[in-house]
Amino acid sequence: SKAPITVAVTGAAGQIGYSLLFRIASGALFGADQPVNLRLIERNDEKALSALNGVCMELDDCAFPLLNSITPTCELDVGFQGVNWAILVGSVPRGPGMERKDLLKINGGIFTGQGKAIEKNAAGDVRVLVVGNPCNTNCLIAMNNAKGVPADRWFAMTRLDENRAKSQLAAKAGVHHSTVSNLAIWGNHSATQYPDFFNAKIGGKAATDVISDHDWLKGEFISTVQQRGAAIIKARGLSSAASAANAACDTVHSLTRPTPEGDWTSVAVCSDGSYGIEKGLMFSFPIRTDGNKWEVVQGVPVNEFSQAKIKATETELREERDAVTELGLI
Numbered sequence: 400s401k402a403p404i405t406v407a408v409t410g411a412a413g414q415i416g417y418s419l420l421f422r423i424a425s426g427a428l429f430g431a432d433q434p435v436n437l438r439l440i441e442r443n444d445e446k447a448l449s450a451l452n453g454v455c456m457e458l459d460d461c462a463f464p465l466l467n468s469i470t471p472t473c474e475l476d477v478g479f480q481g482v483n484w485a486i487l488v489g490s491v492p493r494g495p496g497m498e499r500k501d502l503l504k505i506n507g508g509i510f511t512g513q514g515k516a517i518e519k520n521a522a523g524d525v526r527v528l529v530v531g532n533p534c535n536t537n538c539l540i541a542m543n544n545a546k547g548v549p550a551d552r553w554f555a556m557t558r559l560d561e562n563r564a565k566s567q568l569a570a571k572a573g574v575h576h577s578t579v580s581n582l583a584i585w586g587n588h589s590a591t592q593y594p595d596f597f598n599a600k601i602g603g604k605a606a607t608d609v610i611s612d613h614d615w616l617k618g619e620f621i622s623t624v625q626q627r628g629a630a631i632i633k634a635r636g637l638s639s640a641a642s643a644a645n646a647a648c649d650t651v652h653s654l655t656r657p658t659p660e661g662d663w664t665s666v667a668v669c670s671d672g673s674y675g676i677e678k679g680l681m682f683s684f685p686i687r688t689d690g691n692k693w694e695v696v697q698g699v700p701v702n703e704f705s706q707a708k709i710k711a712t713e714t715e716l717r718e719e720r721d722a723v724t725e726l727g728l729i
């Protein structure tokens with residue numbers, strides 16, 4: 400049988416962790432023949448570590464055939480030891496009255512430390528997916544504090560946005576969401592993100608041909624996707640968790656297997672200057688991969704409407720980058 404893959408998850412006792420860990424342990428990310436070691440990281444807090452212990456008890460109680468070992472810890476050098484994948488979920492959300500700068504500072508402390516610990520302890524082939532918000536900039540901070548880990552190993556999650564956009568387009572067209580392809584999310588995982596319907600396809604045809612209501616596409620569609628997180632909080636009283644965990648599974652799945660012919664997927668990566676996006680920003684692009692090496696899909700048409708949206712989300716990411724630079728985090 401195969402040697403186990405070692406996966407670290409931070410914020411393992413949180414909402415997303417509670418959905419994600421069971422999917423990882425059941426084989427949903429790496430396949431039904433791939434054993435996994437889980438290294439579960441929480442903050443050094445009695446309540447959090449007790450909750451993590453409870454989650455570990457439940458993982459034991461699943462008796463997952465593929466789950467080789469579980470290591471709960473609050474020490475980063477232990478948590479990131481030998482990891483092939485690090486999924487960084489734990490972060491501190493913006494509380495009432497908290498300034499954006501305070502938020503970046505608190506999370507900066509978390510992600511500088513985690514970047515350093517990944518560089519020091521992870522396996523040579525480590526890949527990192529940041530989910531905890533603000534995920535693009537948290538990823539930027541970690542990456543810049545782990546210069547020994549190549550830039551092409553760092554990802555921030557926009558797949559939930561892609562999935563949300565596909566589901567909205569399918570509902571409008573009255574078709575199943577599996578028929579929607581080529582949906583690129585450009586930019587930041589925030590309210591400035593641009594879900595690119597101009598290049599999306601429905602049943603292989605241009606979404607703009609299938610959906611005749613272009614005012615809806617340019618207006619309500621975009622704002623529904625951008626505001627979906629807030630709508631979930633309003634409805635559920637809690638932020639998206641199972642769908643976020645599902646998107647993390649989808650992201651890792653897509654990055655570790657060849658992209659279907661003619662399609663692409665969305666994830667934020669370190670910009671190489673493609674599409675005029677400033678180099679070094681963590682920016683969501685349409686990407687393709689052979690399961691190992693990925694590339695930004697080139698030559699995707701960007702019209703004037705799209706260009707304006709893409710510039711707006713780039714501007715926001717530059718501002719976040721400038722703020723964390725000023726704070727000395729990168």
Ligand code: NAX
Nearest residue numbers: 410412413414415441442447489490530531532556559643
């Ligand atoms: P929870 O508050 O339920 O869980 C977060 C967990 O992280 C807690 O158990 C906490 O103790 C832990 N934690 C905090 N600081 C830590 C540290 N330094 N080291 C290790 N663990 C630490 O939040 P949850 O709903 O699970 O969401 C987690 C993050 O995902 C949030 O930042 C959230 O904003 C973000 N999201 C990102 C999404 C995306 O598409 N990229 C969508 C869903 C979600 O909003």
